[in-house]
Amino acid sequence: MSTTRYSEDHEWISVDGDVGTVGITDYAQKALGDVVFVELPDVGAVFIKGDEAAVVESVKAASEIYAPVNGEVTEVNVTLNDDPSLVNQSADDAGWFFKIRMDDAGQLDELMTEDQYEEFVKDLD
Amino acid sequence: MTLDPSLKRTPLYDLHVELGGKMVPFAGYEMPVQFPLGIMKEHLHTREAAGLFDVSHMGQALLKPGTDEDAAVLLETLVPGNIAGLKPGQMRYTVLLNAEGGIMDDLMVTRLAVDPKTLYLVVNAACKEEDFAHIASSLKGKATLERLDDRALLALQGPKAAEVLSRHVPGLEEVGFMNAIRAEIDGADCHMGRSGYTGEDGFEISVAEEDAVRIVRLLLSHDEVESIGLGARDSLRLEAGLCLYGHDIDQSKSPVEGNIAWAVPKVRRERADFPGAGRILRELSEGVAKKLVGILPNGRQPAREGTDIVDGDGAVIGTVTSGGFGPTFGGPVAMGYVPREFSENGTEIGLSVRGKILPAKVAPMPFVEKRFYRKPQ
Structure with missing residues (x-):
């Protein structure tokens, strides 16, 4: 049973045990437009919450993706190298970016639930 | 979302919003960045088919000559192009030069078929106030500049x-x-001028503001x-390898440096009778230190405007002035200035x-094949 939490930077983290899978929300992919390249972190990279962890290049611009929690990258989604448009087609599933082994699961409480994120996005429009 | 109230709107603003255009500030106007x-x-x-662009923010004007004058001959004092040689109805790309031979703006100049001593000018939105003031004051007493802001x-x-436009206008096959x-x-x-800014065949259509929405709706009614x-x-x-003023070329760059x-x-x-001719002719014979290249x-990773260009040792040798992803090319494309060597x-x-x-x-431009119309002989 996994738990998904959301950041104000429009990342999601889906947690299973002490490993979280990180991606961007459907709202974010729509705002970015057609994704043409994703710069993924190295496996083994260690991030503090808020560190720049990846970069998404759309036809419009480059946008930073921030680590939503502290931890170490255990895996990256290499299929994005061949097909970055997966971020547009399946932002909340097949278009995930990286997996991170969390230092402190308590940091999840600082993020939003799905309901809270939906409210947050509603206020942005 | 409300943008800066000082921003201007084109006659097509309401239609853009109705069509779902995402409006952004650009050169003092609220313009659609995408639909x-x-x-x-x-x-x-x-x-693949046809795209319709609102470029009403650009500056349009007529340069009308005084008695016994030809606007084309007069404009040549400000630009290095062969404007006097334009036949009635012909148009040409040229640049306004400052006294040092730097590019003040690039523009399209048409010698009107109906009034061959008058020129129709289209300049960039961000430069239009300065351009028009410069042209009007430089040619004062010999020609008048009539802005077409309406x-x-x-x-x-x-x-x-x-093909689409031919459903409304006969005889376009005769327009080269x-x-x-x-x-x-x-x-x-x-x-209507047969030209554009995409590397494709097409037309730029100047129309009175009160007719603009109707004509746009008519053109959009075609599936293509x-x-x-x-x-x-x-x-x-x-992708077409065309310069963007203020980015790829500017006041500090000559046409030789800008690869035009x-x-x-x-x-x-x-x-040798245009502004900055001394510098430009010297650059033509001796070469330039830096030059715009593809x-x-x-x-697959794009390099954006402002990216440093480096040599094999990592030393900075230049800057990317335009860069992004070319959807038709299928990969990243850019232009920028590098030393001659x-x-x-x-x-x-x-x-x-x-x-x-x-x-x-470094690569030749355009990045995609140009497909301009050739009139049958």
Whole structure:
């Protein structure tokens, strides 16, 4: 049973045990437009919450993706190298970016639930 | 969302919003950067069928000569192009030069078929106040500049543009590339030039503001035509290897540095009678220290404007002035300034993107084949 939490930077983290899978929300992919390249972190990279962890290049611009929690990258989604448009087609599933082994699961409480994120996005429009 | 209230709107603003255009500030106007189709599909649609662009923010004007004067001869004192040599109805790309031979703006100049001593000018939105003031004051007493602020400007671009427009305007097959006619579309008096900023066949259509919405709706009623925003306009012109003023060329760059020396034809080089002729002729014979070139990054990662260009040792040798992803090319494309010794096609260079060196090559432009119309002989 996994738990998904959301950041104000429009990342999601889906947690299973002490490993979280990180991606961007459907709202974010729509705002970015057609994704043409994703710069993924190295496996083994260690991030503090808020560190720049990846970069998404759309036809419009480059946008930073921030680590939503502290931890170490255990895996990256290499299929994005061949097909970055997966971020547009399946932002909340097949278009995930990286997996991170969390230092402190308590940091999840600082993020939003799905309901809270939906409210947050509603206020942005 | 409300943008800065000082921003101006074109006559098509309400229609853009109705069509779902995402409005952004650009050169003092609220303009659509994209429509619901999105930049990628808008770009591809323009290359496959036809795209309709609102470019009403650009500056349009007539340069009207005084008695016994020819506006084309007068304008040549400000630009290096062969304007006097334009036949009635012919148009040409040229640049306004400052006294040092730097580019103040680039513009399109048409010698009107109906009034051959008068020129129709189209200049960039961000430069129009300065351009028009400069032209009017420089030619004071010999010609008058009449601004056409009450006219909208539309661009219909793509391989289906002529076919679509022909349903409303007869005889377009007789209008060659870089030629203009005056004709009616659905009763609206239009000035139409066969040119554009995409590398495709197409027309730029000047129409009175009160007719603009009706003409746009009429053109959009054809299945081949989609509304296109500024985002795709930029990727289309970049793939076509066309400069963007204020980015690829500016006041500090000459036409030789900007790799548009073809805009200084032989007849003007011989006369050497344009602003900054000394510098430009010297650069033509001796070469320039830095030059605008096409750049192809290896791989898929785009290099944006402002990216440092580096040599094999990692030393900074230049800057990317335009860069992004070319949807038709299918990969990243860019242009930028490099020292002369790095300007040959195929030269290996590096692009410093977020602390990593991305390998790239100097490459010929355009990045995609130009498909301009050739009138049957």
